[in-house]
Amino acid sequence: MRDFPIITDPTFEEKxxxxxxxxxxxxxxxxxxxxxxxxxxxxxVALFIPMAILLYLPLPxxxxxxxxxxxxxxxxxxxxxxxxxxxxITSHRPWFKSKYNHWNxxxxxILGPFMGQSPEAYxxxxxxxxxxxxxxxxxxxxxxxxxxxxKKDFAKYLFGFLFFGLFRLTAYFNQKNRPKLRNAAxxxxxxxxxxxxxxxxxxxxxxxVVFIIPFVTTRITMMLGNWAQHSFVDADDPANEYKNxxxxxxxxxxxxxxxxxxxxxxxxxxxxxxxxxxNHLLDxxxxxxxxxxxxxxxxxxxxxxxxxxxxxxxxxxxxVVNINNMYASKDEIIRILKHRTKKIxxxxxxxxxxxxxxxxx
Numbered sequence: 001m002r003d004f005p006i007i008t009d010p011t012f013e014e015k016x017x018x019x020x021x022x023x024x025x026x027x028x029x030x031x032x033x034x035x036x037x038x039x040x041x042x043x044x045v046a047l048f049i050p051m052a053i054l055l056y057l058p059l060p061x062x063x064x065x066x067x068x069x070x071x072x073x074x075x076x077x078x079x080x081x082x083x084x085x086x087x088x089i090t091s092h093r094p095w096f097k098s099k100y101n102h103w104n105x106x107x108x109x110i111l112g113p114f115m116g117q118s119p120e121a122y123x124x125x126x127x128x129x130x131x132x133x134x135x136x137x138x139x140x141x142x143x144x145x146x147x148x149x150x151k152k153d154f155a156k157y158l159f160g161f162l163f164f165g166l167f168r169l170t171a172y173f174n175q176k177n178r179p180k181l182r183n184a185a186x187x188x189x190x191x192x193x194x195x196x197x198x199x200x201x202x203x204x205x206x207x208x209v210v211f212i213i214p215f216v217t218t219r220i221t222m223m224l225g226n227w228a229q230h231s232f233v234d235a236d237d238p239a240n241e242y243k244n245x246x247x248x249x250x251x252x253x254x255x256x257x258x259x260x261x262x263x264x265x266x267x268x269x270x271x272x273x274x275x276x277x278x279n280h281l282l283d284x285x286x287x288x289x290x291x292x293x294x295x296x297x298x299x300x301x302x303x304x305x306x307x308x309x310x311x312x313x314x315x316x317x318x319x320v321v322n323i324n325n326m327y328a329s330k331d332e333i334i335r336i337l338k339h340r341t342k343k344i345x346x347x348x349x350x351x352x353x354x355x356x357x358x359x360x361x
Contacts, residue, residue, distance in 0.1 A: 071209055130226075137349055239351075247263055294336075
């Protein structure tokens with residue numbers, strides 16, 4: 001249990017001057033705070049696309065294998081999370097001005113497939129479903145009906161998403177009568193699969209390294225992340241964003257991944273700029289405390305997931321921030337953590353049902 005710390009996660013610092021290349025991009029992007037994303041994208045393009053081309057060439061194994069290993073290492077272990085979470089924030093806040101709107105398609109359609117993302121599927125699932133349904137019963141990625149410290153239940157959750165995710169997403173959009181999002185997700189996923197099949201006939205080892213391994217590992221890490229983000233759900237108030245999500249602060253994960261650890265404020269204000277999340281937490285500490293929000297320091301979502309699978313509540317509790325002395329003891333925190341990981345029975349609680357009840361009231 002930790003007192004409220006000084007936050008060291010990144011916020012925006014204005015550059016003293018901008019060079020000609022900076023000014024070129026600043027004329028085209030909507031927010032100067034996203035200039036860092038442009039340069040990160042250019043780095044990925046310069047790194048992965050030339051390597052991908054090399055892997056499809058008839059190189060001797062002594063050359064091809066080291067390139068394949070380096071590509072996989074850099075893609076899966078170094079840049080995958082950073083790219084996925086850049087795609088995340090640019091899905092919520094398109095980064096190019098309306099005059100250059102077509103450039104907003106570069107990440108999902110051009111660079112995305114190299115980084116394990118099929119075009120449009122992420123946007124359709126995350127923006128078109130997850131945020132609208134808020135981890136409640138209509139959310140296909142909801143964690144509510146699983147025991148969230150159970151390896152077996154996590155395996156069920158992951159298996160269902162890997163093998164049935166697109167079908168369930170399609171069914172959701174059919175039910176909600178959102179054909180545009182459905183068609184975009186199906187088209188993007190289908191074209192990606194067709195690309196992989198076609199390129200496998202050309203060079204299956206290269207296709208495995210360049211597209212398939214990044215795709216599979218991305219799907220796994222996204223669901224691991226979502227599980228951790230929504231592991232602690234209060235069965236008495238599951239629609240409360242403060243009580244169905246968590247925030248992690250002061251970890252290098254936030255430095256590398258655009259403050260993605262601030263998941264509570266992200267659900268409260270999905271369009272909040274990534275550099276504003278630390279101040280949002282500082283400005284609303286009492287509201288976090290009043291709602292029993294769980295904020296962890298010095299650990300990221302992967303660490304939360306790992307300790308849940310180990311049922312190490314002592315370790316998890318040691319990272320919980322005691323906002324405005326909201327907890328009396330470490331034992332109290334452990335009781336809350338265990339309560340919020342329990343499987344929640346189906347009751348028909350959806351965002352639609354909440355809105356209907358509000359209209360009646």
